[in-house]
Amino acid sequence: MMMIKRASYTNPTLNVAIDKIWKRLVPLMFVLYFFAFINRVNIGFAQDVMQANIGLSDGAYAFGASIFFVAYAIFGVPSNLLLNKFGARKWLGITSILWGGVAVATAFVQNNIEFIILRFLLGMTEAGFYPGILLLASIYFPNKVKGSVIATFILCVPLALSIGSPLSGALIQMHLLGLQGWSWMFIVEGGIGAILGAFALYYLDDSPSSARFLTQKEKDILNKKLQQEEQVTQTSSIFLAFKNLNIWCLAIIYGFIQVAVYGLMFFLPSQVASLIGSQTGFEASLIAAIPWICSGFGVYYIPRIADHYTNHRITIAALCMVLAGFGLFFSTISNPLIAIIALSCSAIGFLSVQPIFWILPSQILSGPALAAGIGFCTTIGGVGSFIAPNLRVQIDLLMHNNYAGLYTLSIIAFFCTFLILMLSYASKHNYKTIEA
Incomplete structure (x- = not known):
């Protein structure tokens, strides 16, 4: 696979500092988010056996x-504000231990009420984790390389869906010490998260100024660059952040992106099974992995390209949504090959746009306002994720057409494109990149 180098600055000391931070932070955050995402979606594997075992x-x-x-x-929002108050080391470490512990506790549920309570607690403890990773990226990395950093985290999604799924499938067949396989799945995958969280408490540093792995010269150069970027943001006030129309627009865009993502994700296996005329089994699962494998390449390449062409980031983000919209539209074609290609285009567009999207809040806000803004965007994204499957099903039923929901998701993708371009037009002066 042809590699695209990360964008770099003209200052060699700054580049050395960024390389050190990348090697220090990105691998740990990647593995943590990989298991966080697996613990979010692995109940799909446990559904049938939990219904049989605990009713x-x-x-x-x-x-x-x-x-x-x-x-x-x-x-x-509250979780991200606490992260900003207490620091990345404590908050990301503690939240990882907590969501890992909740995942482990799910192995021992005995009834419906316990299951629902633990799922709520998992959402509560994980609420600050992904926004916290995004905030940590904003604290450590300048804008020119931030897209590549966040893209590395987003790669966890296709990996969790294509590689993590067989892992969960293998664990669910393991029966040891009187526990069913579904219990071991929660114990192993949640336990790894908790152990990594405990390690993060020791390993992470709250900011470049306190980073034990940077020299003083590297800290000074990096802090100077980060401060230059903060000076062109609109506000660091939490109150003013929520009065900023750009942040509301970004939150709405992210919410619509998540509606389309989860509207596709939750139904992809059954859609693929219908295309190939089989049950949702092993064969269908292999074919359903194709769009996520393709999206992994997109997530790797597209944000790196956007980092090299910083003045065209918004255009690239809009093109990603156009690709996703057309992909959803043509996935309704009955020809399996065309439909799989179209679904792959959708997955590439939806996932590749997100690293580029997450650069924008840090170009508008700084300090506590940035923490609140990121949290607000993920909050609206959570609302979008919640309504996504219900929206697609209800529209299919309302229109008496099995593809009406997909057409609606396609329209949402095109509407996102419109909002992205309007935001760029209205706030063009806010997205100028400061060069070294």
Whole structure:
């Protein structure tokens, strides 16, 4: 695979500092988010056996799957404000231990109520984790390389869906010490998260100024660059952040992106099975992994290209949504090959746009306002994730057409494109990149 180098600055000391931070922070955050995402979606593997073993009802399962996003939305902003107050080391470490512990506790549920409570707690404890990673990236990395950093985290999604799924499938067949395989799945995957969280408490540093792995000269150069970028933001006030129309627009854009993402994600296996005329089994799961594998390449390349062409980031983000919209539209074609290619285009567009998107809040806000702004965007994203599956199903039923929901998701993608371009037009002066 042809590699694209990260964007770099003309100052060699700054580049050395960024390389050190990348090697120090990115691998740990990547692995943590990988297991966080697996613990978010692995209940899909456990549904049937939990229903057989503990009598989990269809209603309780569906409500438990959805209530995760309710808690995620409620606690997104408070969690990020606490991270900004207490520091990355403590907050990311503690939240990882907590969501890992909740995931482990799910192995021992005995009834519907316990399952629903633990899913809510998982959403609550995980609410500050992904926004915290984004805030940590903004604290350490200048804008020119931030897209590549966040893209590395986003790669966890296709990996969790294509590689993590077989891992969960293998664990669920493990029966040891009187525990069923579904219990071991939660114990192993949640336990790894908790152990990594405990390690993060020791390993992370709160900011470049306190980073033990940087020299004083590297700290000074990096802090100077970060301070230059903060000076062109609109505000560091939390109150003014929520009065900023740009942040509301960004939050709405992210919410619509998540509606389309989860509207696709939750139904992809069954859609693929219908295309190839089989049940949702092993064969369908292999083919359903193709769009996520393709999206991994997109997430790697597209944000790096955007980092090299910083003046065209908004245009690239808009093109990603256009690709996603057309992909969703043409995925309704009955020809399996065309439909799979179209679904792959959708996955590439939806996931590749997100690293580029997450650069924008830090170009408008700084300090506590940035923490609140990121949390607010993820809160609206959580709302979008919650309504996504219900929206697609209800529109199919309302229109008496199995593809009406997909057409609606396609329209949402094109509407996102419009909002991105309007935001760029209205706030063009806010997105100028400061060069070294």
